Amino acid sequence: MKRLLLILCSLLAAIGLPACDYFAVRDLKPGVSTVAEVRARLGEPQTVWPNADGTTTWEYSRQPQGAECYMATIGTDGVLLRLEQVLNEASFARVESGMSQDQVLRLLGRPASRQHFALKQETVWEWLVDRGDTDAPRYFTVSFGEDGLVRGSGRYSRPRG
Structure with a gap:
């Protein structure tokens, strides 16, 4: 079932629909999800921002069609620390x-x-x-x-x- 959902989301994303972000974001867990899981769910980031503490923040903007921009902060150990929708x-x-x-x-x-x-x-x-x-x-x-x-x-x- 998850594989079918992933295929459907990939298809929708390919034609420019951000509809599957809900499912992708829901499955990512701060403190648990790895860099590989973030990439698998959200794809390659548009920008990688280095932080002073050695962590990085990956930008996933859904502009211009979508009304979201997710910032995923990745720890030095490769684990997701925080995932925020910043257009608020x-x-x-x-x-x-x-x-x-x-x-x-x-x-x-x-x-x-x-x-x-x-x-x-x-x-x-x-x-x-x-x-x-x-x-x-x-x-x-x-x-x-x-x-x-x-x-x-x-x-x-x-x-x-």
Whole structure:
């Protein structure tokens, strides 16, 4: 049964549907799951972030179609320490003016889009945070100045059209 589910999830992931993340994440257990199990369930990370304590954090962004970004912290022994979905209010509240683009990437993962506005001399990154199955999709945005530092952040909904 698990093999059939894995095949189905692999097929859905191949066509761009993040539907199987629920099953993959549910099966991963901090303190128990190994690097091999994380890779088997979530695939290769988009980014590997080194941490000061020797651990690494693997980024699994589901942007631009998905509204999730999982950060899996792997211990020096190759065991999963923590698995977090970081596109949430607590993470958004940590975005502060003056942060660098790398700091924001480390916190929220790869954005759904990046747009440069020459007249405003700013770049805006956005993350899909709610697909809006019943209403308009919602986004979290971060604005950067020409110096690459955060100017501000916000939220908006994009009406379906």
